[in-house]
Amino acid sequence: MNVWELAAEVMIFALVPLTWMAIRGDVRQRLVAFFMAGVVITLLMMLLTMAFNRMPMMDLALALALMSFGGGIVFAQFLARYLE
Amino acid sequence: MKTIAIDVLLALGVLITLLSVLGMWRMRDPYQRMHFISPPASLSPACFTAAIFLQNGLKPEAFKALVTLFVLVGMNTAVTHAAARALRIAETKDWNPPPDEEVPIHSEDELVMPEQKQ
Numbered sequence: 001m002n003v004w005e006l007a008a009e010v011m012i013f014a015l016v017p018l019t020w021m022a023i024r025g026d027v028r029q030r031l032v033a034f035f036m037a038g039v040v041i042t043l044l045m046m047l048l049t050m051a052f053n054r055m056p057m058m059d060l061a062l063a064l065a066l067m068s069f070g071g072g073i074v075f076a077q078f079l080a081r082y083l084e
Numbered sequence: 085m086k087t088i089a090i091d092v093l094l095a096l097g098v099l100i101t102l103l104s105v106l107g108m109w110r111m112r113d114p115y116q117r118m119h120f121i122s123p124p125a126s127l128s129p130a131c132f133t134a135a136i137f138l139q140n141g142l143k144p145e146a147f148k149a150l151v152t153l154f155v156l157v158g159m160n161t162a163v164t165h166a167a168a169r170a171l172r173i174a175e176t177k178d179w180n181p182p183p184d185e186e187v188p189i190h191s192e193d194e195l196v197m198p199e200q201k202q
Contacts, residue, residue: 007094014101017109028114028171032121035163036108039125039156040101046132046149047094055145062148065155072163080170 004051011047014040031079038068090135097131100124114171118164125160129153 018040021033045061101124108120133149140146173179181187 003091003094007098010098011101014105017105021109028174029117031167031171032108032114032117035118035167036105036121036124039121039160040105042152042156043097043101043124043128043132046129046136046152049145050136050139055143058145058148058152062152062155065152065159069155069159069163072159073166076163076166076170079167080173 002051004047008044008047008051011040011044027079031075034075035068035072038064038072042068086138090138093131093135093138097128097135100131101128115168118168121160121164125156129156 018033018037042065049057104120104123108117111117136149137146
C-alpha cells in the first residue's frame with residue numbers, strides 16, 4: 001500500500017457523514033451534502049489515479065468536477081422553482 | 085525530502101477535507117453548512133496537485149490535476165451562490181428582501197429599498 005492509497009482510504013470516511021446528511025436531512029441539507037459529496041469524490045478520483053498509477057483516470061476526476069458543476073446548478077434551479 | 089513533502093501535502097489535504105465534512109455535519113442550517121464546501125474545493129485539491137507535481141513532475145496528469153483544481157475553485161463559488169439563492173427563493177419566494185425584513189448593512193452602505201429596484 002502506497003501513501004496515495006492510504007490517503008484515498010482515509011478520505012472515503014468523509015463520505016459517511018455526507019451520506020448521513022443525505023439520508024436524514026431535509027431537502028436543503030441534502031442539496032448541500034450533494035455538493036460536498038461531488039467535491040470529495042473528485043478528490044478521491046485524483047488520489048485513486050495516483051494510487052493505482054493509471055494516469056488516464058485523471059480525466060474522470062476532471063469530468064466529474066465539470067459534471068458536478070452542471071448538476072449542482074440544475075438541482076439548485078429545480079429546488080428554487082419546484083420544491084419548498 | 086520529496087517523499088516527506090508529498091506525505092505532508094497528502095495528509096494536509098485529507099485532514100482539511102475530513103475536518104470540513106465534520107464541521108458541515110455539526111452546523112445547524114444549510115447556509116452555515118455551505119461555508120464548509122470551500123476548504124475541500126480549494127485547499128485540498130491544491131495540496132493534492134502540488135503532491136502530484138512533486139511525484140510525477142511536469143507530466144500531463146499533473147496539468148490535468150491543475151485544471152481540475154481550477155474547475156473546483158471556480159465551480160465552488162458559482163454553485164454555492166446558486167444554492168444559497170435557490171434556498172432563499174424556496175423559503176421566501178423572492179430573492180429580494182420584503183419591506184418589513186431587516187437586512188443587516190454597514191453604516192456607510194447605501195440603503196436600497198426593494199421598491200426602488202429597477
